[in-house]
Amino acid sequence: MRIFRNAWLIVDENGIIVKITKSPPNDVEEKITFKHSLIMPGxxxxxxxxxxxxxxxxxxxxxxxxxxxxxxxxxxxxxxxxxxxxxxxxxxxxxxxxxxxxxxxxxxxxxxxxxxxxxxxxxxxxxxxxxxxxxxxxxxxxxxxxxxxxxxxxxxxxxxxxxxxxxxxxxxxxxxxxxxxxxxxxxxxxxxxxxxxxxxxxxxxxxxxxxxxxxxxxxxxxxxxxxxxxxxxxxxxxxxxxxxxxxxxxxxxxxxxxxxxxxxxxxxxxxxxxxxxxxxxxxxxxxxxxxxxxxxxxxxxxxxxxxxxxxxxxxxxxxxxxxxxxxxxxxxxxxxxEKYIGSLEPGKFADFVVINLKTPHAIPFHDIYSMLVYTLERDSVEATYVGGKCVWKKDVGPTSYDIWKVCEKVQKIRERILT
Ligand SMILES: [Zn+2]
Missing domain, CATH: 3.20.20.140 (Metal-dependent hydrolases)
Incomplete structure (x- = not known):
């Protein structure tokens, strides 16, 4: 339940967390920065x-x-x-x-x-x-x-x-x-x-x-x-x-x-x-x-x-x-x-959620747990990562399929099963 401010989550090529560090990493292939955000376990x-x-x-x-x-x-x-x-x-x-x-x-x-x-x-x-x-x-x-x-x-x-x-x-x-x-x-x-x-x-x-x-x-x-x-x-x-x-x-x-x-x-x-x-x-x-x-x-x-x-x-x-x-x-x-998921720790899968905290109702900021449970809603989720890979992104939806095509299919199923 520790909270790190201005920290880096280092993930290896297999999607496993290597470490959480305060110093910006140098020898990495890709860096992604999330400002005014909370990164928490999925x-x-x-x-x-x-x-x-x-x-x-x-x-x-x-x-x-x-x-x-x-x-x-x-x-x-x-x-x-x-x-x-x-x-x-x-x-x-x-x-x-x-x-x-x-x-x-x-x-x-x-x-x-x-x-x-x-x-x-x-x-x-x-x-x-x-x-x-x-x-x-x-x-x-x-x-x-x-x-x-x-x-x-x-x-x-x-x-x-x-x-x-x-x-x-x-x-x-x-x-x-x-x-x-x-x-x-x-x-x-x-x-x-x-x-x-x-x-x-x-x-x-x-x-x-x-x-x-x-x-x-x-x-x-x-x-x-x-x-x-x-x-x-x-x-x-x-x-x-x-x-x-x-x-x-x-x-x-x-x-x-x-x-x-x-x-x-x-x-x-x-x-x-x-x-x-x-x-x-x-x-x-x-x-x-x-x-x-x-x-x-x-x-x-x-x-x-x-x-x-x-x-x-x-x-x-x-x-x-x-x-x-x-x-x-x-x-x-x-x-x-619990050895693989549920928290952000070295050795576990990098399954995490990026939550936008730059929203008027998240300011002023007192306690992250109170904020998550009582104030925020799912519209604050910016992106969802599984094994270090972005699988869902705000304004895009799932990154591996077209959600609107799926919606079209689901609508047709509804029409068929109700007739
Ligand atoms: Zn049930």
Whole structure:
């Protein structure tokens, strides 16, 4: 959390940070100067379903169940693998525009999301969302294996993709996956050491259903079958008991906090301050753009800073500095990538955001964390770099593709799926 004034960030030809120095470097190939700017670590968005930009605003302000069953599922059933590719490029551009350099995704046609990640030059941990409510457990396992094979093929054929695409298992939720499927995922994760990405205890309905069916909370249930561990990344975790928090802390489960989505879908407010007190690692997340409706880390930081204060009547909860940590280094820990991303240190990837501080509302300047969380918005982002390479620039957009061509495609997809 150190702040360097008038400093140089030296990056090598592999996009790795060499050092941060006060003296201007001489023996470098290229120098770029950012005046009146803050250079900070890229944000880590720990839970999303990126191609859902296509479905954003399709229907808002209804119950989660109605929203899913009446609007989202029928529209998703019409999406092709190509649609998912274009939707991903669309969503990634928006993430880059708010300084997100790494994201954790769960969806289907995940192969095409991997293609979009490589095209955009961003980093992502990707999981093929699986479920077996209809009893098709084998099919779910097969889908996961196929996606892992695809990722391995990319790692093999495109050496650089190893630093951009990370694999995780994606059992959708305890209520959509059978015990058999969950146990199988646990077994595979033990063997391969890849992480597990799951939705957990998102709604009151989920808690009530598990209590009725198993006499346990969703967290207790997963623990009773030996599913929980330090490699589990659990999204939402809103409906928890004191015992649940003990379990999560003991098993070192990582929590993905989606404050906007939880408010918009009226799921509730997760007990994040208590989790942090217990030493649970928490990352910040936007959730999918259809339930947010933005992929904007500045908005997410603001809401995460405000809701806990307001609901607990305590302004000391979730201070700005903590919030910035959740959006950067803690998010990196959630993904198990803290050795590579999440802060600007020698040996890590040069994933950084350039934020313009020469704007009237950033003057006078007292505290950078306060400024980032409470004052600034994504329009302050000047450029986003991944591995020392500029992947997004203000007034240009993504540097490796034409965002307007993508918008045209997405508009056509919208027209097709709604007819
Ligand atoms: Zn989700």
């Amino acid at each position: 944000f880590v968005n720990t839970h999303t379903h990126v191609p859902m930009t296509i479905l954003r605003g399709l229907k808002d302000d209804v119950d989660l169940k109605e929203w899913l069953e009446k609007y989202i599922f029928p529209a998703e059933a019409k999406l092709t693998a190509d649609d998912v590719y274009w939707g991903s490029l669309h969503g990634i551009a928006e993430m880059l525009s708010s300084g997100i350099t790494t994201f954790n995704d769960m969806y289907y046609f995940e192969e095409r999301i991997a293609d979009a990640v490589l095209k955009a030059g961003v980093r992502a941990m990707l999981s093929r969302g699986i479920l077996d409510i209809a009893g098709d457990t084998e099919k779910a396992i097969k889908a996961t294996r196929e996606f892992l094979d695809y990722v391995k093929k990319l790692w093999h054929t495109k050496e650089y993709s190893k630093n951009h695409i990370f694999f995780a298992y994606g059992p959708h939720a305890p209520y959509t996956c059978s015990k058999e499927l969950l146990m199988k995922v646990r077994e595979m994760a033990n063997d391969t050491k890849f992480r597990i990405h799951i939705h957990l205890a998102e709604t009151k309905w989920e808690l009530t259903t598990f209590k009725e069916k198993h006499g346990k909370t969703p967290v207790e249930y997963l623990d009773s079958i030996g599913f929980l561990g330090p490699d589990v990344m659990a999204a939402h975790v809103v409906w928890t008991t004191d015992n649940d928090l003990e379990i999560l802390a003991k098993r070192k489960v990582k929590v993905l906090h989606n404050p906007t989505s939880n408010l918009k879908l009226a799921s509730g407010v997760a007990r994040i301050p208590e989790m942090l007190k217990k030493g649970i690692t928490v990352g910040l997340a936007t959730d999918g753009p259809a339930s947010n409706n933005r992929l904007n880390m500045f908005r997410e930081m603001l809401i995460a800073a405000l809701i806990h204060k307001g609901t607990k009547l305590d302004p000391k909860l979730m201070p700005a500095k903590t919030i910035v940590r959740l959006a950067t280094i803690e998010g990196a820990k959630v993904l198990g990538l």
